[in-house]
Amino acid sequence: MEKPIIGITMGDAAGVGPEIIVKALKSREVYDICRPLVIGDMKMLEKAAAQTGSQAVINKVGHVEECSFIHEKIDCLDIDLLPDNLPFGKVSPEAGNAAFQFLKKAVELARAGLIQAICTAPLNKEALHKGGHQYPGHTEILAHLTNTSDYSMMLSSPKLKVIHLTTHQGLIEAIQSITPERTYKVIRLAHDTLTRAGFKRPRIAVCGINPHAGENGLFGNGEEDNQLVPGIEQAAAEGIEASGPHPADTLFYKAARGDVDLVVACYHDQGHIPIKVLGLEEGVNITVGLNGGVIRTSVDHGTAFDIAGQNKADERSMIAALRSAAELAPKQ
Template identity: 45%
Template sequence: MNQLPILGITMGDVSGIGPEIAVKALNHKEVYETCRPLVVGNSDIVKRAVELIGNDLKVHVIEHVVDAEFRYGTIDVYHRTDFNIEDVPYGQVSTLGGKAAFEAIEKVIELAMEDKIDATITGPLNKEALNKAGYHYNGHTEIYAELTDTKRYSMMLAHENFRVVHVSTHVSLRKACDLVKKERVREVIEIAQNACLSLGINNPKIAVAGLNPHSGEGGLFGDEEINEIIPAIEDARSRGINVEGPVPPDTVFSKAIGGQYDIVVAMYHDQGHIPMKVVGFQMDQSTGSWKAVNGVNITLGLPIIRSSVDHGTAFDQAGKGTASEESLLNAISYGIDLAKARLNKKKS
């Protein structure tokens, strides 16, 4: 048991589905057979989530990681942020919800930086609540980058063997085009290479998506491929990286899903997110609700491990007890794999 990695799990915005899916995930016995999980956040919120889903899980409040029991049937909670839970009702944006979410993230990062936990797993944030509380970030990625003093980083989305890493994420589409620069594209290719190696993929096959339709068609539809993307790819190849591109963005993801590539470098947020969510998210036509929400969001380039669900707070579903924990279980699984790889690397 003491050899299993310790995972710190945050619930995201406490008014969303984050607490519910955290409790549901920790109701899976196999989680405790593969890691030592603890929740970082308000313990009363965890208790409310336990009552919501109607199970008999116990809540064990701790002040230090060493106090955790890591026993199935009991959720260890590293308590943060005191408040009256009636002040954070389900499905509502609030300053308090944003404050609680940020303080949990801040603590879980601190614990990881101090090597008291081996990986961090994050629930979904509400960016409006976060900014309302005075924390002016676009999302988890930017918080982690600042609090770990990381300059070179990128977001990776993953579902089974389909992986996408981004040149830019939470910026306008107009600005995203301006951010497609040789140095940044080459940097993300290298980040993608290191990510695959950390997952045990030797000599990964990397595809770089074009920015423009048909990857610019030789300059007819834009010159970013000629001036920025192709030089970045050639530079990466000269460093021994197995990379192809620019591959037209309307076919590159189908090729990756078919196993031709281990990872795709996407140029901007929606270029990578849309194909990932088409694959991982499935809606039930008869009920109009999600029957599967799969996928993981991983921040690459950090000195610590961060894996996350690939969906939002779903305020419209909060408090109903119907949210799926699948994406969180996927995030936990990825966190375990990355933590084991890092621990093994330290030993060697």
């Protein structure tokens, strides 16, 4: 069985993306589990290699078939859109547009079956918008490019897995957008994803929206009963081991100690904060439910402009994201 080809998109090249890619591809473990192909800008990879002291050769390719997939020889599909003097650490429309184009190319390759998964370095939302692409982030771009309406963001770390009912919305808007149908669909996406990953009967627990999950109407206006419970009950009726709503302040603790396999968070910060407290270095962002079977994982941190180009970035989240991509990729 051949190892999957993972397309690594550079993200915003003015951030830490080039650096963490070069550092991650120093690891023999990465080449033991997959065949990595960087989709980005060759010039920025070469700069990052020089800054980090990497001895790797950057191998420019025009097609997947030209890749070598040899350790210390980084294959790069060069989407040559950036100026030679692009500075690290600054918002740039050119870098924002290029980040979008890197991802677009990766999706094309994935849908054509030429790569088996996508692993993304971070992009910068301000640069993305200035570059002409009005999306909140990677997840929404991927949904648009794959024509997907039912998708969700999953975060994974060694101790905790979290999937979200809503992500990049203001808190009031997010709560208003939660419906029983959305609750059911996200539970189903989580169940199917974990089942494909080898969980025989995934245990899925749903957070409440309000403090103490509403505490029988004491807090809120019945959001748990009206927006969450019917979806949970529908999933349970289909044989999915789904429970809740549970008070979020204790559920994440119980999940981290192994009582459940995955937590359904109602809004962005409810799910992101526990994962990041447990460790940014090993957090992985996974987009679940994309049409065409496109698998996408990502580092769970931003572009870190404050340290970009300074050889200070930590590559462990990128290695973890590549590991997850290899695990989830369809086997040839």
